[in-house]
Amino acid sequence: MNSIREYFYLSSGYGAGICIILIMLIILAQIVGRMLGFIVPSAEDFSGYCLAAATFLGLAYTFRTGGHIRVTLLIHRLPEKAARLAEALVLLLALGLTSFMSFYSIHLIWESYVFNDVSYGYIPIPLWIPQIPLGVGCVALNIAVLDDFIGMLRGRDPSYLAHEDELKLEES
Amino acid sequence: MEITALSIILALFMLIVLAAGLWVSLSLLAVAIFGLYLSGNDQIGLLFATSSWGASTAWSLTALPMFIWMGEILFRTRLSEDLFKGLSPWLSKLPGKLLHVNILSCGIFAAVSGSSAATAATIGRMTLPELKAQGYSERMAVGTLAGSGTLGLLIPPSIILIVYGVAAEVSIARLFIAGALPGLMLVILFMGYTAVWASFNRDELPRGDERSISLTEKIVALRKLLPIVGLILFVLGSIYGGFTTPTEAAALGVFGALVLALLTGTLSIESFKQSLLGAVRSSCMIGLILVAAHFLTLAMGFLGIPRELAQWIGGLSLNTFELLLYLTVLFVILGCFLDGISVVVLTVAVVLPLIQQANIDLIWFGIYIVLVVELSQITPPVGFNLFVIQALTGKDILYVARAALPFFMLILAAILLISWFPQIVTYLPQTMTRG
Numbered sequence: 001m002n003s004i005r006e007y008f009y010l011s012s013g014y015g016a017g018i019c020i021i022l023i024m025l026i027i028l029a030q031i032v033g034r035m036l037g038f039i040v041p042s043a044e045d046f047s048g049y050c051l052a053a054a055t056f057l058g059l060a061y062t063f064r065t066g067g068h069i070r071v072t073l074l075i076h077r078l079p080e081k082a083a084r085l086a087e088a089l090v091l092l093l094a095l096g097l098t099s100f101m102s103f104y105s106i107h108l109i110w111e112s113y114v115f116n117d118v119s120y121g122y123i124p125i126p127l128w129i130p131q132i133p134l135g136v137g138c139v140a141l142n143i144a145v146l147d148d149f150i151g152m153l154r155g156r157d158p159s160y161l162a163h164e165d166e167l168k169l170e171e172s
Numbered sequence: 173m174e175i176t177a178l179s180i181i182l183a184l185f186m187l188i189v190l191a192a193g194l195w196v197s198l199s200l201l202a203v204a205i206f207g208l209y210l211s212g213n214d215q216i217g218l219l220f221a222t223s224s225w226g227a228s229t230a231w232s233l234t235a236l237p238m239f240i241w242m243g244e245i246l247f248r249t250r251l252s253e254d255l256f257k258g259l260s261p262w263l264s265k266l267p268g269k270l271l272h273v274n275i276l277s278c279g280i281f282a283a284v285s286g287s288s289a290a291t292a293a294t295i296g297r298m299t300l301p302e303l304k305a306q307g308y309s310e311r312m313a314v315g316t317l318a319g320s321g322t323l324g325l326l327i328p329p330s331i332i333l334i335v336y337g338v339a340a341e342v343s344i345a346r347l348f349i350a351g352a353l354p355g356l357m358l359v360i361l362f363m364g365y366t367a368v369w370a371s372f373n374r375d376e377l378p379r380g381d382e383r384s385i386s387l388t389e390k391i392v393a394l395r396k397l398l399p400i401v402g403l404i405l406f407v408l409g410s411i412y413g414g415f416t417t418p419t420e421a422a423a424l425g426v427f428g429a430l431v432l433a434l435l436t437g438t439l440s441i442e443s444f445k446q447s448l449l450g451a452v453r454s455s456c457m458i459g460l461i462l463v464a465a466h467f468l469t470l471a472m473g474f475l476g477i478p479r480e481l482a483q484w485i486g487g488l489s490l491n492t493f494e495l496l497l498y499l500t501v502l503f504v505i506l507g508c509f510l511d512g513i514s515v516v517v518l519t520v521a522v523v524l525p526l527i528q529q530a531n532i533d534l535i536w537f538g539i540y541i542v543l544v545v546e547l548s549q550i551t552p553p554v555g556f557n558l559f560v561i562q563a564l565t566g567k568d569i570l571y572v573a574r575a576a577l578p579f580f581m582l583i584l585a586a587i588l589l590i591s592w593f594p595q596i597v598t599y600l601p602q603t604m605t606r607g
Contacts, residue, residue: 016456017448020237027234027423031416047419048229054237055228055459058452067453068195068460071509075193090193097198100205100217101224108221131225 005147009064012140016058019050019133026050042121049130056105056137060144066163087158091149098142105131105138175480182207182477196514197457200464204471211475220467227466228459231419233338236458238422239329241451243285245429248447249438251400252298255280258396261385268370269377271308271316272363274299278320279359280397283404284425285324286331287454288512288549289556292321296564309376311575312369314561318572319579320362321557322546325512327355328408329422332512332545335462336538339469339520343535344418345411346601350535351542352408353596354586361582369578399435403428412604458513465517472521482525492530496591499523500544507548511556515545536590539597543587550576 030043062068075086111117112128119125148158185206189199201220208216255277263272277295285291296317303313325332328348337344370377407425410416416424433439472478485495506515527537549557552573561572590596 013449013452016452017445020241020448020451020455023234024238024241024423024426027238027420028427031420031424044231045229047234048231051230051234051237051459052225052228054452055456055463058456059460061449062453062456062460065453067457068197069457069511069514070193070195070199071190072193073509074191086192093189093194093202094198097201097205100220101201104217104221105224107217108225130229134225134228 008140009061009144012064012137013058013061015133016054016061019054019057022050023047023054042119042123042125045119045121045123045125052130053133053137056134057140059137060140063141063144064159066160068160084152087161088149088152091145091152091158094145095142095149098138098145102135102138102142105135109135175476178207178210178475179477179480181210190510196510197460197464200461200468200518204464204468207468207471207475213474219470223467223470224463227463230338232344232417233334233459233462235329235344235417235419235422236331236334237451237455238419238426239286239331239334240454240458241447242329242422242425242429243287243290244447244450244454245426245433245439246281246284247290247294247450248443249429249433250436251281252277252294254396255295255400256298256302258393261390261393264385266363266367268363268366270299270303270306271312271366271370274303274313274316275320275359275362275366278317278323279327279355280400280404282323282325282327282355283408284329284400284429286329286334288322288324288546289560291324292317292557292560293564295321296561300564307378309373310565311571312366312373312376314565314567314572315575315577315579316362316366318550318557318561318576319582320359321560322549322579322583323355323358325542325546325549326351326358326539328352328411329418329425330542331458332516332542333538334418335458335513336516336520336541338462339465339517340524340534340538342538345414346535346604347538348408348418349412349604350539350597350601353600354539354543354590357589357596358583358586361586362579365578365582399432403432412600414604461513461517465521469521478522478525481522482529485526486529492532493591495526495530496532496540500587503541503544504548504551507545507555508551512542512545512549515548516541533594533598535601536594536597540587540590543583543590547580547583547587550580 026040026043026047030040033040075083078086109128109131112126112131117127119127148160152158182203186199186203189202190196194202205216208219256273259273259276260270263269263276266272274295277299278291281295282291285294300313300317304310324330328351330348330351333347333351334344336342337347403425406428407421410424411418411421430439490498503515503519506518510518527534549555550573552558552569555573558569558572558576562569565572
């Protein structure tokens with residue numbers, strides 16, 4: 001069970017990583033193309049889609065590893081019991097908000113599909129296709145929050161806590 | 173509902189969820205939903221979905237993960253060591269000697285990295301043990317590192333300037349170039365202060381080792397700096413010259429960093445994976461904050477809060493100086509509890525109408541806000557540079573903050589200087605042909 005879970009979160013991270021590599025390749029292709037005199041069609045559209053995919057696909061991994069920032073000044077100073085209660089409430093609120101995100105991102109994909117929305121660029125692309133990672137990423141984040149919330153109710157510490165005190169780079 | 177009451181309720185709600193420890197991005201989302209709900213909007217979910225899609229596919233934002241990844245790759249190379257060895261022979265005659273290595277290495281690393289925490293960590297890991305071993309004042313070693321680590325925010329490429337540029341719809345290329353001179357000015361201020369300090373506190377510096385270093389030795393040492401200087405010239409030169417957009421320069425920079433890591437033998441499958449995952453973590457964190465902030469900006473616009481606030485402040489007939497003074501105080505207070513990027517995205521939606529109304533140049537304001545955020549990086553209780561250096565040295569945070577205090581004052585002086593002489597910021601971008 002644990003290995004499936006870790007595999008799930010890690011693939012969220014690598015999925016986003018692959019999109020970041022794709023962004024680099026698309027932009028490099030565009031530069032090379034300009035020098036050699038060919039154009040990469042809709043390069044800006046495609047790298048934008050990869051950016052959206054990278055941002056959303058990696059959310060669950062980032063959540064799991066304590067990458068999302070928050071103000072821990074208060075919560076880390078509360079007495080043990082109160083801190084757990086506050087943490088559970090925060091997770092419950094986060095669960096509500098991420099469910100909202102999941103529902104409406106799927107709704108967006110559905111609408112783009114039903115109304116046949118296409119991109120304005122050189123190559124018209126049905127928008128529901130690049131919007132899929134948005135939905136997948138939101139749902140994965142939703143699962144990650146739910147996972148920690150259930151764990152919390154069962155008396156485990158949330159996964160992100162372990163990483164929160166680590167030295168974080170690229171913070172700002 | 174009356175708009176003043178609505179604003180106060182929303183501000184309080186924001187404070188409560190942030191203080192409770194809800195993630196910054198989700199807090200912004202919660203406030204936006206709550207605000208739209210109070211105003212009786214019935215399309216909240218739809219607005220969220222379309223604004224998120226728009227915000228996350230913005231072309232200019234693609235520079236963000238690129239520059240973050242570039243920093244992550246270079247962080248895992250021997251760059252900091254090369255900087256130390258390349259610079260130290262040249263600085264042995266200046267009063268304060270190796271303390272200047274801290275400042276200059278941070279300045280140079282800042283030109284390939286967009287983050288101040290990464291700058292302080294990368295350089296400090298190398299220089300702090302060395303300075304301590306040679307008997308330099310520890311307080312000054314820590315202070316110079318804390319102060320010049322913040323250069324990562326200002327000297328291009330800068331993550332926070334990308335964030336500001338996207339939020340304020342200002343050219344990122346021009347913002348980058350605008351940051352170059354103020355960044356250089358800060359380096360000079362820091363080095364000048366260190367030299368003066370060293371002349372008065374000779375007993376806190378190591379004696380001995382007065383052997384002169386031959387010119388050939390210096391030239392050989394300089395060769396170690398070639399790769400990184402090449403990378404900087406390549407990335408910044410192509411933006412300034414208008415050959416590439418910042419996004420393209422960023423992609424080239426990643427490529428260059430990978431080649432550099434490969435040539436110096438520090439690139440392995442494992443370090444590649446780690447750098448990529450590190451980049452994912454940072455860019456997803458910032459990405460979600462930006463998506464939520466975009467939605468919040470939209471919600472604020474619907475509610476009309478920025479417009480009302482601008483009118484209200486306009487009615488007070490503050491002059492530009494007073495306006496900037498109050499804003500500085502507000503940002504420093506916010507910066508005590510939030511990180512720089514959150515401060516920028518939280519305030520830009522509300523503050524920009526004020527700035528435009530006061531006829532303040534948006535590029536100048538971007539540099540100004542970054543300098544203020546630099547201040548907040550080295551003020552307790554929440555200052556990320558303080559955290560990084562605390563982790564590096566094991567000293568407690570108040571000690572680090574005290575050591576950084578002179579540099580806090582110097583950054584404050586820099587803010588005054590760019591206010592008196594805005595040309596320091598605006599000169600270079602005005603000479604740019606494109607971008």
